[in-house]
Each structure stands twice: as C-alpha cells, then as structure tokens.
Amino acid sequence: MRVLLKDAAAKPNAENILVTPLRTVASLETLSGETAPHGFLAEVVNGTVVEAIEAGAKQRAGEFGFSIREMVKDLRDLADALVEFELGSKFSIKVTGDSWALDESEATRIDRAEGLTREDRVVIGASVTPKTYMNARGRVESIRPGNTVEVELDAGDRDRIERATGESVPRLIKFPYACIEKDAEVKD
Numbered sequence: 305m306r307v308l309l310k311d312a313a314a315k316p317n318a319e320n321i322l323v324t325p326l327r328t329v330a331s332l333e334t335l336s337g338e339t340a341p342h343g344f345l346a347e348v349v350n351g352t353v354v355e356a357i358e359a360g361a362k363q364r365a366g367e368f369g370f371s372i373r374e375m376v377k378d379l380r381d382l383a384d385a386l387v388e389f390e391l392g393s394k395f396s397i398k399v400t401g402d403s404w405a406l407d408e409s410e411a412t413r414i415d416r417a418e419g420l421t422r423e424d425r426v427v428i429g430a431s432v433t434p435k436t437y438m439n440a441r442g443r444v445e446s447i448r449p450g451n452t453v454e455v456e457l458d459a460g461d462r463d464r465i466e467r468a469t470g471e472s473v474p475r476l477i478k479f480p481y482a483c484i485e486k487d488a489e490v491k492d
Contacts, residue, residue, distance in 0.1 A: 305347070305348055305349075305350050305353050305379070305383050306345060306346070306347055306348075306382075306383045306386040306387060307321050307322070307345075307346060307348050307353060307379065307382070307383065307386075308321070308322040308332065308343030308344065308345060308346075308382065308386070308395055309321060309322065309343055309344050309345075309346045309348075310322060310334060310340045310343055311340070311342065311343070311344065313344075313346075316346065316348040316352050316353070316356060317352075317355075317356050317359065318334065318335040318336040318356045318357075318359035318360035318363060319334050319335075319336050319338065320334060320356075321334065321335050321348070321353065321356045321360075321379075322334055322335075322340055322343040323335060323375060323378045323379060323382065324378055324382060324397070324404070324406070325397060325404055330397065330399060331396070331397055332395075332396065332397055334360070335356050335357060335359070335360025335361075335363075335364075335375065336359070336360045336363040336364065337360070337363060337364050337367065341396060342394055342395060342396035342410075343394070343395055343396075344392055344393065344394055344395075345386055345389055345390070345391050345392060345393045345394075345395065345411070346391060346392075347391060353379065357372065357375060357376060357379070360375065361375070382406075384430070385406060387429075387430055387431065388413055388414055388431055388482055389408070389411045389412060389413055389414060390411075390412045390413070390414050392412075393408075393410070393411035393412050394410040394411060395407060395408060395410070395411055396410075413482070415481075419486075420444060420447060420453065420481075420484075420486065421444065421447075422444050422445065422446060422447065423443060423444060424443070424444045424486055424487075425441065425442075425443055425444075425486070425487040426441070426442060426443070426444055426453070426455060426484045426485065426486060426487055427439060427440070427441050427484070427485060427486075427487045427488075428440045428441075428442075428455075428479060428483055428484055429482075429483055429484060429485055431482050431483050432479065432483040434469070436465050436468045436469055437465060437477075437479075437483075440457050440458070440461035440462075440464075440465065441457070441458050441461055441487055442455040442456050442457040442458055442461070443455065443456050443458075445476055448478065451480055451481045451482075452478045452479065452480055452481070453478070453479055453480075453481060453484055454476050454477070454478050455476070455477055455478075455479055455484065456475055456476050457473065457475070457477060462475070
C-alpha cells in the first residue's frame, strides 16, 4: 500500500505513517496523533499498515472525534491519490481558509506515457473517470498536443463498458497521459 512516511522514518509504524489532518488543518498527522509538516511517499506491506493502524488506534483511544473507520478510509483515499506519483515524492498540506488540500508541488508524477508511440498497446489506469474505463486495453492511434492520447479500445472492452453504462462507446477515445500506461502484458 502506498503511504506517506514522516521524514527520516526508520520503519513504517504508528509513529511514522502519516494521515491527512484529523485534529487540525495545519499539518499531516501520524497514526498515533503527532503532527508532521511533510511526508515522503513509500510502498509498505499491507500487514505492516494494519499493525500500525491498530497501534495508532490504541494510542488515540478516547480522543474526541477519533474513529478507526475514518483513519482506514483516509489511508485508502490517500493511497488512491498517491498512485500517480513516484516513490520518494514529498507531500505536505496546503491550507486555504478553513480547508486543506494535499500539496504536491514538490512531488514527481509518474510519466506513464514516456516513450509512447503510435500502435503501442496501452491499458487505462486507475485515475480515469469514469471508472468503468479502468483496465480497458487498446492501441494508440495518435498522440495529441496538450498531453492527450487517442486510443482505439479493444472490442471486448468496448462491449464491457457499453453493458456497464448502457451507452454507446466510440471506437476512438481521447485520454490524458496520466490515465494510460504501456501494456506490460503484451507478448512480442
């Protein structure tokens, strides 16, 4: 699972795995409740994350407004938001009035379309909207200015999407680079 770790974290645990603000909108927090100004993206084994959540929940037991369910949801949502960034990327919180957003200004996005050319086989990734297009495969028809790629979806995937949405799916669809990646399952 992708998580944010506190700076100079020796190992992923309740004192080092970060979540978005639960108490204050000013900074990230560890699972155990300490504040941290920023964190670094890391890949951590799910079992380690579960142990850290349990330890953090024990340390925060009885804390006003704390919910283990909210903490788990926050970690899942955060993992989904971090999927497009390279490991080691730095994140913090950007506060605007009474709200906050994840500050990705020092983070590096994964260039999933690096070296992409016409006729390459691609798969549509998790950042696509609507999600019914996720995992659809196709062939690059053209690469357009403005970071969009025109993809001819495989007939089977078009049929699957049409059944799911009840709408006709065109043969060629434009996707942003961030939504596609080269198909690793293609056999030469």
